[in-house]
Amino acid sequence: MKACHAFLAPRxxxxxxxxxxxxxxxxxxxNMVAELRERGIGFQSPHEAPDTTTPGGRLIFHVFAALAEPPDRPRPLVQGCSRSWRPGTACS
Structure with a gap:
């Protein structure tokens, strides 16, 4: 893939x-499509149709990006409270 990217030129x-x-x-x-865009290179996939050379295609691509899994995050502190919590009491 790196050789392919190196061959591509702006436009x-x-x-x-x-x-x-x-x-x-x-x-x-x-990440790869963002790198291409920074270099002025478009991206198309006929099967899914996100053509990043058009506003609509960029929108579709960003919807896909929004569905990407977020990075691992620390667990909320509330989870540690769930074992000891009883109705009517505060979690310490």
């Missing part, structure tokens, strides 16, 4: 048959 468009053929994960896909 080119990378066309892949399907999104699952381009990235290992959705977050990986989002």
């Amino acid at each position: 080119d468009t990378l066309v892949v048959p399907s999104l699952d053929r381009y990235g290992r994960s959705l977050q990986d896909l989002v």
Whole structure:
């Protein structure tokens, strides 16, 4: 993939048959397409139709990006309270 990216120039468009053929994960896909956009390179996938050279295509792509799994976050402090909590009492 790095060789393909190195070959692309501004105003080119990378066309892949399907999104699952381009990235290992959705977050990986989002990062690679953002890198292409920074370099002025478009991205298209005929199967899913997110053509990032158009406003509508960018919207669809960002909807996919919004569905990406968030990074691991610390567990809320409230979970530690659940075992000792009783109705009518405060959690300490």
